[in-house]
Amino acid sequence: MIFMVQDSYDVIIIGGGPAGSTVARYSAEGGANVLVIDGRDPIGSPLQCGELVPTNDEMRRLCPDVPDMDDLFQTPVHAISRKSTKMHIVPPSGKPLEFNFDGLVLNRVAHDEALVEMAKQCGAEFLVDEYVESVVENSVKLRSGKSIKAKIIVGAAGHSDPLRRDYWDEKSLKIPVKFVLMDGDYGDAVELHFGSMAPGGYAWMFPKSSGANIGLGIQKSFSRGKSMNKYANEFISKYDGEISFRGAGSLPMSGTIKNFVKGNYLLVGDSAGMVLPSNGAGITIAMVGGRIAGQVIAEHLKDGVPLSDYEKRWNKQMGKVMRNSKRSFKIGSILFRLPDSLLNILFNPLTRGIIWRAVTCRRMFWIF
Numbered sequence: 001m002i003f004m005v006q007d008s009y010d011v012i013i014i015g016g017g018p019a020g021s022t023v024a025r026y027s028a029e030g031g032a033n034v035l036v037i038d039g040r041d042p043i044g045s046p047l048q049c050g051e052l053v054p055t056n057d058e059m060r061r062l063c064p065d066v067p068d069m070d071d072l073f074q075t076p077v078h079a080i081s082r083k084s085t086k087m088h089i090v091p092p093s094g095k096p097l098e099f100n101f102d103g104l105v106l107n108r109v110a111h112d113e114a115l116v117e118m119a120k121q122c123g124a125e126f127l128v129d130e131y132v133e134s135v136v137e138n139s140v141k142l143r144s145g146k147s148i149k150a151k152i153i154v155g156a157a158g159h160s161d162p163l164r165r166d167y168w169d170e171k172s173l174k175i176p177v178k179f180v181l182m183d184g185d186y187g188d189a190v191e192l193h194f195g196s197m198a199p200g201g202y203a204w205m206f207p208k209s210s211g212a213n214i215g216l217g218i219q220k221s222f223s224r225g226k227s228m229n230k231y232a233n234e235f236i237s238k239y240d241g242e243i244s245f246r247g248a249g250s251l252p253m254s255g256t257i258k259n260f261v262k263g264n265y266l267l268v269g270d271s272a273g274m275v276l277p278s279n280g281a282g283i284t285i286a287m288v289g290g291r292i293a294g295q296v297i298a299e300h301l302k303d304g305v306p307l308s309d310y311e312k313r314w315n316k317q318m319g320k321v322m323r324n325s326k327r328s329f330k331i332g333s334i335l336f337r338l339p340d341s342l343l344n345i346l347f348n349p350l351t352r353g354i355i356w357r358a359v360t361c362r363r364m365f366w367i368f
């Protein structure tokens, strides 16, 4: 069905990934007239992801202040490749510490398509294959030359978001990430690897129903001149299946920026730094932020609720988890400069509780 883009909307959302589609879903559900603009067609392709998310139960444990997870996360069965119940945290020695972890390894493309569908069902419109060049006052300027107005403009375009680029003067640490999809049988446990194989970051192996998603991210300042490609090839070549897909991207790893709202502009998802740095979780966290932003936008348009309530509600729901995650990442960044031989000693049954608390964004010790 071809739809006619109007000249103006209540809300324009730049980017229809997990963050943007979720803002669209909740603001449209609350009565707003919403347009999402995305440069890709279809949204979500090509794949740029490790594809692991916690189950709803695991999210309740990780983020206890976020309400009503089952309304927010309605992952359809066809978007789930495999359920996992174990996580292995693997030091350089290769001898894993094993933890119970309820995770879903997704078919991420199908997952993002389902979020777009949910937003459409609530009444949001989508304009795809159209890049946003810039935003000037209330106008969103498209690469095709068209310009569309909105009362509220949301930047949900990830690390290259045009609103963030032009109106926020805050730097975030971004780590480059590479991954492959590989054929083979890799068991049930998801694996996170730490050490010199992924300096300042981590490597992963997430088993799918068939094959696995395998990749890593590094901090370039830790890499001692060795290229990202070399790190990626070395880690990936430990597994010996056929590679059916190669992808890359970048992850914001310094946590959320100070303010998400400036006048009638809002940022959400990766553009606002909504990734938990201690474990790289961005999909579900972008959706938590997206729901809050969407609800506040709808209440603002209907009842004049200030847009700054978005930041207040975020801090209430996610502030503690994000602070703990940032702290763990900073401590981890120092620890992971240590030689592998020392890391092998540090990852032991006595420290496993502390390591698990760090990865799951809780205070590592009772004092910090």
Ligand SMILES: Cc1cc2nc3c(=O)[nH]c(=O)nc-3n(C[C@H](O)[C@H](O)[C@H](O)COP(=O)(O)OP(=O)(O)OC[C@H]3O[C@@H](n4cnc5c(N)ncnc54)[C@H](O)[C@@H]3O)c2cc1C
Binding pocket: 014, 015, 016, 017, 018, 019, 020, 037, 038, 039, 040, 043, 044, 048, 049, 050, 051, 052, 053, 130, 131, 132, 133, 156, 157, 158, 159, 160, 161, 162, 177, 178, 179, 247, 248, 249, 250, 251, 268, 269, 270, 271, 274, 275, 280, 281, 282, 283, 284, 286
């Ligand atoms: C390689 C890799 C592996 C990852 N693995 C995991 C994982 O296993 N689990 C996890 O939870 N998170 C993972 N993440 C992080 C996760 O993918 C992000 O945190 C999440 O996608 C953030 O959602 P978002 O909607 O903010 O941004 P995105 O998903 O990046 O969506 C942004 C959208 O904006 C569009 N866009 C960009 N610029 C413009 C423009 N100028 N005009 C119009 N549209 C535009 C893009 O086309 C895109 O559709 C990974 C990230 C990478 C790069």
